[in-house]
Amino acid sequence: MGDIAFLLLIFFMATTILKTEEGIDVRLPQAETAEKQKKENVLEVWIDRTGRVWIDERFVAGEQLRAVLAGESARKPGLVVAFNADERAPYRAVSTVLDELKAANAVHVSFTSETRRRGGGAGPNR
């Protein structure tokens, strides 16, 4: 029993990700149709509630967006862009990134969201 306990202990220690509260403050929207995202070849785009953009945890100013996305798309063919945008973010910020992605031919996107149970909730949180 002790051996099994230690085996499980090592498994949990290796797989645990302790949640940290620091970083980009993003409240994800909820959706019923959210599907499991792939983890390989993913570019994480973060947009906070004010519309500021981070790409792979690096702040990117508006004028750098095109060059950064084009560079990432060229380096990783078949890239999937995961949008981790705050539900209160202005759509303008999301639309700007989407336009740049189309220009960079990075066409596979995923709008990261939390799963809402079927029939639960009347809409986005305000």
Added chain:
Amino acid sequence: MKRPRGKFTLGPCEFQAASMADLGFLLLVFFIVTTAFAIEQGIPLVLPGRGRVIAKLKPSDVLEIRAHADGSVDAAGVRVPPNAVRRLVESRLARDPDVVVVLATDSDASYGDMIHILDQLKLAHCRRISLRSSE
């Protein structure tokens, strides 16, 4: 009696390992309780890439849904409750399976509002969606 300096004698030594299993279980319970597997979920979408041919559509083949900055929603020019979009699209798809739904979101509308409508379009099994930003 005084022990001579630098000389140590060890008696019979035994390592008590009986409590190791308890400790193991304690840590195991801690990690079981605190573990959160990072499974990211999202709504997938394929954008039209560079060089894609622009399709011309008849207005009758398009259903435009507008999300306004104040959270209100218009479908084909008529104000509808945001939660009614799914039923509306389902009934339209039943009549016209090839309809293209254009989701025009106001630039000042919140991303959450847009995702809420996109989610309803996906629930209605709408496959042909066009995202547009409107001022």
